[in-house]
Amino acid sequence: MFFGDLVTKRALGQIAGFENEAFIFPDVHNEFKFCILSMAGVSLSIAQPDLVFFCRYFRQLGETERHFSLTSSEFQLLSPNTRTMPIFRSGADANLTLAIYRRVPVLEDERSKSNPWGIRFLRMIDMANDSGMFRSESGDGLLPLYEAKMIWHFDHRFASLIGRENSAGRLSRKYEGWYSVDYADPNDLPTPRYWVPEESVQARLEGWNHHWLLGFRDVTNVVVERTAIFSLLPRTGIGHKIPLVFLERATRVHEIACWLANANTLALDYVTRQKVGGTSLSYFILKQLPFLSPSAYCPTDGTFIAPRVLELVYTAW
Numbered sequence: 200m201f202f203g204d205l206v207t208k209r210a211l212g213q214i215a216g217f218e219n220e221a222f223i224f225p226d227v228h229n230e231f232k233f234c235i236l237s238m239a240g241v242s243l244s245i246a247q248p249d250l251v252f253f254c255r256y257f258r259q260l261g262e263t264e265r266h267f268s269l270t271s272s273e274f275q276l277l278s279p280n281t282r283t284m285p286i287f288r289s290g291a292d293a294n295l296t297l298a299i300y301r302r303v304p305v306l307e308d309e310r311s312k313s314n315p316w317g318i319r320f321l322r323m324i325d326m327a328n329d330s331g332m333f334r335s336e337s338g339d340g341l342l343p344l345y346e347a348k349m350i351w352h353f354d355h356r357f358a359s360l361i362g363r364e365n366s367a368g369r370l371s372r373k374y375e376g377w378y379s380v381d382y383a384d385p386n387d388l389p390t391p392r393y394w395v396p397e398e399s400v401q402a403r404l405e406g407w408n409h410h411w412l413l414g415f416r417d418v419t420n421v422v423v424e425r426t427a428i429f430s431l432l433p434r435t436g437i438g439h440k441i442p443l444v445f446l447e448r449a450t451r452v453h454e455i456a457c458w459l460a461n462a463n464t465l466a467l468d469y470v471t472r473q474k475v476g477g478t479s480l481s482y483f484i485l486k487q488l489p490f491l492s493p494s495a496y497c498p499t500d501g502t503f504i505a506p507r508v509l510e511l512v513y514t515a516w
Contacts, residue, residue, distance in 0.1 A: 200281060200282065200283070202282065202283060202284060203281065203282030203283070205238060206271055206274045206282050207271065207282070208241075209239075209244040209245050209246060209271060210238050210239045210240075210241075210243075210245065211237075211238060211239075211245060211248040212237035212238055212239050212245050212248055212249070213235070213236075213237040213248055213249045213250070214234050214235070214236055214237075214248065214249075214250050214251070214252075214284070215234060215235040215251050215254065215260055216232065216233075216234040216251065216252035216253065216254065216286065217232065217233055217234060217235075217253075217254045217255065218230070218231070218232050218253055218254070218255060219231045219232070219233070220255045221255040221256055223255075223256075223257075232476075234252075246270060246271075247268035247269065247270055248268060248269070249266060249268060250266065250267050250268060250269065250284075250287070251265045251266045251267075252265075252286045252287060252288065253265075253286070253288050264289055264290060264291070265288070265289055265290070266290060267287055267289070267290040267292075267293035267294075269293070273297060276297070276300050276301070277296065277297070277300055277487070278474075278487050279305060279308050279309070279310055279311070279487065280305075280307075280308065280309045280310065280483060280486060280487055281483055281487065283483075285473045285474055286473060286474075286476055287473055292473060295469075296469075296470055296473050299466065299470060299489050300489055302489075303489035303490065303491055304489065304490070304492060305486065305487045305488065305489060305490070306318060306485060306486050306487070306488055306489075306490040307486040307487075309486070314448075315448065315492040315493055315494070316446045316447075316448055316449060316458060316490070316492070316493065317445075317446060317447035317448030317449070318444060318445070318446055318447075318486075319444075319445050319447060320442050320443065320444060320445070320482055321403070321442070321443040321445065322439040322442055322443070323400070323403050323404075323436065323437040323438075323439065323443060324344065324395060324399075324400075324403070324436055324437060324438055324439060325438075325439045326346075326438045326439055326440065329395075329399075332395050332396055332399055333393040333394070333395060334393060334394045334395070335392075335393060335394075336394070337394050338394070340396060340397050340398070341394035341395065341396060341397065342394060342395055342396075342397045342400055342435045342436045343388075343389070343390075343391040343394055343433075343435050343436060344391050344392070344393040344394060344395045344435070344436035344437070344438060345389075345391060345432060345433075345435060345436065345437050345438060345441060346391065346392065346438045346440060346441070347416045347417060347418055347438065347440035347441050348377055349377075349389050349391070350414070350416065350428065350430045350432065350441065351428060351430065352425065352428055352429065352430065352463045352511075353429075353430055353431070353459070353463060353508065353511035353512045354430055354511075354512075354514070355389075355430055355431060355432045355433060355512070355514075355515075356379075356380045356382065356387070356388065356389050356514060356515060357379065357380075357389075358377040358378065358379060358380075358389060359377065359378060359379070359380045359387075359388075359389040359390045360377060360389070360390040360391060360392055361375045361376050361377065361378055382514060385514065385515045385516050386515070386516060387515070388515055393436075394436070395436040399436075400434075400435065400436050404434065407445070409434070410433075410434050411431050411432065411433065411434060412431070412432040412433070412434055412435075412437060412443050413429070413430075413431055413432070413443065413444045413445070413446070413455070413459065414429070414430065414432055414437060414441040414442060414443045414444060415427065415428060415429040415430070415441065415442060415444065415462070415480065415485075416428040416440070416441065416480065417439075417440045417441065417442055417479055417480055417481075418440055418478055418479065419475060419478065419479070419480050420475065420477070420478050421472040421475050425468055426468055426471045426472050426475055426480070427462065427463070427467055427468045427471040427480065427488075428463075429444075429459055429462040429463050430459075430512070431459065431512040442482070446458055448493065449493065451501070452505060453496075453501030453502070453504070453505045454493055454496075454501065456501065456504050456505040456508035456509065457491075457493075457496050457500065457501055457504050457505070458490070459508055459512075460504050460507075460508050461490055461491055462490075467488060467489065467490075470488060470489055471484070471488060474487065474488065
């Protein structure tokens with residue numbers, strides 16, 4: 200990659216990143232980001248480039264607390280697979296994130312072939328390419344199709360469809376929006392927009408012998424309440440904006456609970472905010488987030504964590 204090559208060759212001089220909230224460019228959308236990029240020639244070697252992001256005014260370039268530097272080895276520590284640039288708001292954010300990465304490994308290091316959890320991913324049902332199988336009403340042999348807006352931390356009942364009933368008293372394809380289910384009622388399950396054939400779901404999950412799934416919201420950003428959102432889900436249809444996570448080396452329920460608890464911590468959410476530059480928590484970002492390895496948990500840790508995770512995820516029959 201271009202940026203990784205700049206870092207490796209020590210040709211990166213400075214990045215001054217801006218967001219257009221103050222309309223430096225009046226005719227450009229306020230959320231648009233741009234930067235001033237300085238590069239050195241082959242005869243120069245820059246050990247620590249000067250970096251600053253999220254400026255809205257040119258005068259903010261003079262605020263020293265916004266600036267930070269990273270060495271080539273620190274770039275590799277933070278993003279071993281891609282050498283991409285983490286976007287820190289301040290030098291303090293950079294120092295804290297580096298301190299975390301020096302203690303906790305990334306989820307999957309592709310260069311060293313380290314994948315302690317045996318993680319792999321699946322996008323089950325594409326909301327565009329697979330739309331021909333969607334049904335607007337439930338029926339025999341059909342399963343609900345979960346969309347990303349329907350889940351939250353540990354919560355597979357975060358949102359349910361408000362639909363318009365047709366003459367048969369069933370929800371029609373047209374809908375008005377989403378609302379929270381009745382958490383006090385363990386029989387109140389979320390109503391989706393669509394249902395999909397059960398056989399299609401089972402075909403995509405061939406070899407997976409559990410009645411549950413683990414997934415996360417792909418669509419996100421760094422200015423909402425939380426950026427990294429993971430939950431257990433029923434074994435049902437799952438839209439591609441909830442990528443599924445399979446931990447092939449986690450054979451015990453306690454291990455799954457520990458991983459999910461790690462994924463939903465404030466600490467991991469904090470680091471994720473330094474890595475997400477757009478509106479997607481992509482696979483390459485997730486792989487380079489800090490996750491405690493299975494060996495970091497002693498038996499008593501799992502005994503403590505698992506019942507508490509269970510209380511959060513098992514809220515409906």
